[in-house]
Amino acid sequence: MPELPEVETCRRALDRWTRGRRVDRVEFLDGRSVRDRREDRPSTGSEAAARRVRELVTRQSPVATQRHGKRLLWTWPGGCLLLHLGMTGKWTRLPSPFEKLRLHLDDGSIVRFADPRLLGGVVPCSHAEGPRWLSEGLGPDAWTEPLPRLSGSRPIKVALMDQARVAGLGNLHAAEALWRAGIDPRCPSNEVSSRHDALAEGVREQLRLALDELGSNDEITYVEEAGAANPFPVYQRAGEPCGRCGTRIARMMQAGRSTYWCPGCQR
Ligand SMILES: [Zn+2]
Incomplete structure (x- = not known):
């Protein structure tokens, strides 16, 4: 997607x-x-x-x-x-x-x-x-503009996917960015503000790696397509060991979408 x-x-x-x-x-x-x-x-x-x-x-x-x-x-x-x-x-x-x-x-x-x-x-x-x-109707671009501080009590993963707050992240890259930042996707947005720099760095690193990976081909392939490789550390990896701490990757539903995350190293 x-x-x-x-x-x-x-x-x-x-x-x-x-x-x-x-x-x-x-x-x-x-x-x-x-x-x-x-x-x-x-x-x-x-x-x-x-x-x-x-x-x-x-x-x-x-x-x-x-x-x-x-x-x-x-x-x-x-x-x-x-x-x-x-x-x-x-x-x-x-x-x-x-x-x-x-x-x-x-x-x-x-x-x-x-x-x-x-x-x-x-x-x-x-x-x-x-x-x-x-x-129109979109927040700042997630790649070219600084990540805004996300307020409110919504889970941070859900807030990151709200295009009116920050534009460009969806289900896959929001989850991967939170894994990179070591932040629990259920954490209320306002409680993440003390770790805003880590979150911004996680988003930046995730987008940079994804752009590098995709840019090595002439055509885009979506990870959901049949036969496509999955280069992502947590996305669709429920039950596999986390590459950072070895805990099994978990899956849960948030706002109707599957969130993949590591209960061991995302706090
Ligand atoms: Zn882990």
Whole structure:
């Protein structure tokens, strides 16, 4: 599932694949992925939005990509595309049975948006709307901005996943960051404030390692995909010994999601 490192890796790949290239044509295979507004739900496809995307990219070269949390903004000479990966979306150069749209580039290559569950999408917008929509409703970016102090009595893992407080962490990287920081995921947020530096360092280290790991490949692979490697110390490792203290990794439910953690060294 895409979180900040996967989205940032996707941004870098889009840049690498398309910089200096021109789009000859765009092909829509499933119009439901192209929507009018950021809040539109899957299957709210819009023909008007598809026409706008076609106008924006055909015979044009992209100008820049930006990321905030898990959102991407792709700027073109006539406007922007806000990109969401949702739960399963990815931009790829590999053919996929789940392709929703294809950009045919002037060097003969094809960049594809594939999305099995249709929760991701593309939203055309103006140069004025784009940067606003990119960060609207989101807290500071977890990679490029300092981690804010999280107040309140919610468990720290749940608070870290609240995009309005800090943007970019999801279930996997929040749990891994807490393992790195040695903090119990159930700890109330306000009680972690005395260990804020350790938490910020855990988040930073987790995102840095994930970006390095993902960046060694041309394409993103999600750990949930069949056959994908799991490079993470606690994620989906219930029952295995902790790499730091040897205690068995545990699993519990928090806010409807599985949290993996080490009862031995996370206090
Ligand atoms: Zn441990």
